[in-house]
Amino acid sequence: MKQKILLALCGLLALGSLAACQNNQAPVQSAASSTSTTTVSSSMATPPAEKSSDAEQPKESVSLSVLISTSRPVPADVDPNDNPWANRFRDAMPHIEIDWIITPQAAMQEKKNILIGSGEIPDTMPIDDLELVNFSTLGIIQPISEYVTEEYIPNTMKLIGDDAISSVTYQGEKWAFPTPRNPVESQEAMFIRQDWLDALGLEMPKTTDDLYEVMRAFTFDDPDGNGQNDTFGYISAKNLGWTNPLMLAFDVYENTSNNVDRWIRVDGQFIPDIIRPEMKEYLTYMAKLYADGVYDKESLAFDFKQLEEKVISGKIGVWVSSASGTSSRYVGGLKQAVPTGEIAAVEPPVGPGGKRGMFKSTAVGKRWAISAKFDHPEAVAEILDWMLTLDDSVSHIQYNADQFEVGDVGVHATVIGDRFLSALPETDLS
Numbered sequence: 001m002k003q004k005i006l007l008a009l010c011g012l013l014a015l016g017s018l019a020a021c022q023n024n025q026a027p028v029q030s031a032a033s034s035t036s037t038t039t040v041s042s043s044m045a046t047p048p049a050e051k052s053s054d055a056e057q058p059k060e061s062v063s064l065s066v067l068i069s070t071s072r073p074v075p076a077d078v079d080p081n082d083n084p085w086a087n088r089f090r091d092a093m094p095h096i097e098i099d100w101i102i103t104p105q106a107a108m109q110e111k112k113n114i115l116i117g118s119g120e121i122p123d124t125m126p127i128d129d130l131e132l133v134n135f136s137t138l139g140i141i142q143p144i145s146e147y148v149t150e151e152y153i154p155n156t157m158k159l160i161g162d163d164a165i166s167s168v169t170y171q172g173e174k175w176a177f178p179t180p181r182n183p184v185e186s187q188e189a190m191f192i193r194q195d196w197l198d199a200l201g202l203e204m205p206k207t208t209d210d211l212y213e214v215m216r217a218f219t220f221d222d223p224d225g226n227g228q229n230d231t232f233g234y235i236s237a238k239n240l241g242w243t244n245p246l247m248l249a250f251d252v253y254e255n256t257s258n259n260v261d262r263w264i265r266v267d268g269q270f271i272p273d274i275i276r277p278e279m280k281e282y283l284t285y286m287a288k289l290y291a292d293g294v295y296d297k298e299s300l301a302f303d304f305k306q307l308e309e310k311v312i313s314g315k316i317g318v319w320v321s322s323a324s325g326t327s328s329r330y331v332g333g334l335k336q337a338v339p340t341g342e343i344a345a346v347e348p349p350v351g352p353g354g355k356r357g358m359f360k361s362t363a364v365g366k367r368w369a370i371s372a373k374f375d376h377p378e379a380v381a382e383i384l385d386w387m388l389t390l391d392d393s394v395s396h397i398q399y400n401a402d403q404f405e406v407g408d409v410g411v412h413a414t415v416i417g418d419r420f421l422s423a424l425p426e427t428d429l430s
C-alpha cells in the first residue's frame with residue numbers, strides 16, 4: 001500500500017524532478033523508526049502487479065495503544081480491553097490488537113503529559129491545535145501526509161471537507177487523521193417551552209425585544225399555571241456560558257469558558273469584541289434580565305449538567321443547548337417532570353442592529369496523531385476508517401462510529417429522521 005502511494009506521488013512529481021520527490025518523502029521516513037524505513041525499502045522492491053492484490057495477502061499483525069478520554073466513568077467491573085465494544089474492534093480487525101488507555105476527560109491533559117514525559121507516547125491520541133504545533137515541532141508525532149488520502153481512509157475522505165484537511169496541516173505536512181463531526185448534532189440552538197407560549201397566548205419571539213417580553217411573561221405570568229411564582233424566563237451556565245444566540249444578536253462573540261474572543265477589523269484595525277460598543281449593548285441586555293429577575297441568578301454558577309437538570313425540572317422558559325442533547329436528555333427528561341411539556345427551537349433572535357447568528361461547530365471531530373515511534377500509521381487509518389463504514393443494510397446512514405457514541409439501535413439509541421442516531425434517555429434504558 002505504502003509503495004503505491006510513493007509511486008503515485010513520484011509519478012505526479014515526475015514533471016518536476018526526482019530529487020524533489022525524494023526530498024518530500026524524507027521527513028516521513030526520518031520521523032519513523034528504522035524498522036519502518038526498512039519496511040518501506042523492502043516493499044519498494046516488490047513488483048507493482050503483486051502489490052495490487054492486497055486482498056489475497058494476510059494483513060500484518062499490529063499492536064497499538066490508543067489514548068481516549070471519556071466523559072463518563074468506566075464502571076469498575078468493565079475491562080477496557082475486554083467488553084462488547086472493544087471486542088467489536090477485535091472481531092472486525094483481528095490483525096490489530098488495541099490497548100485502550102481510557103482516562104476521564106478532565107484528566108486527559110495530565111495523562112498525556114505524564115505519558116509523553118515518561119517516553120510512553122500513546123501510538124495514537126487525539127490532539128488539539130496547540131498540540132499539533134508543539135508535538136510536531138518537538139518530534140513527538142510524525143507527519144502522515146501520505147496516509148491522509150483516499151487510499152488509506154476512503155470513508156473518511158468522503159465525509160470530511162477542506163476545513164478538516166487544513167485543520168491537520170502544518171508547515172506543509174499533515175499531522176493527524178481528521179474525523180468528521182455529525183453536522184446536525186454538533187450544533188447548538190436556543191430552545192423555548194412551546195407549551196408555555198401556548199398557555200400564555202404568546203407568539204414565537206423574533207427579536208431580542210420580543211424575547212425579553214416573552215421571558216418576562218414566563219417569569220411573572222405563571223406559565224405553568226400552578227399559582228406560584230416559581231419559574232424563570234432564562235437560564236445560562238457560569239461565565240455566561242450558552243448565551244451565544246444572544247451575543248450574536250448584538251454582533252459580538254466571546255467564549256469565556258475557553259478564553260476565545262473574536263477580533264474584528266474596524267477601520268483597518270483589529271479590535272477585540274470585548275471592547276466594542278456592541279458588547280456593552282449585549283451586557284446591558286443581560287444585566288436587565290438579571291436585574292428584573294427574569295434570569296435565573298443561581299445559574300450563573302452552574303455547569304452544563306446543572307443547567308440541564310434545571311431545565312428538565314420544568315421551571316425554565318428559554319435556554320441554549322447543543323442540539324444533540326435536545327432529543328434525548330431534554331425532551332425525554334422534561335416529559336418525566338411535565339408530561340405536557342413541549343420544547344421548540346427558537347430561530348436566532350434579531351438584535352437591535354438587525355444582526356443575528358448561531359454558533360457553528362466546525363465539521364471536524366477528533367484529530368488523531370501518530371507517535372513518532374510508531375511504525376504502523378496505516379493500522380490507525382484502518383481503525384478510524386472502519387468506524388466510518390456505511391451500513392447499507394439499514395435505512396439510515398449508520399456509521400460504526402455512531403454506535404460507539406450512542407449504542408445499538410433499538411437498545412441504546414433511536415433514529416432521528418432517517419439519517420442520524422440519538423441516544424435514548426437513560427430513563428428509558430432497562
Ligand SMILES: [Ca+2]
Binds near residue numbers: 222228
Ligand atoms: Ca408558576
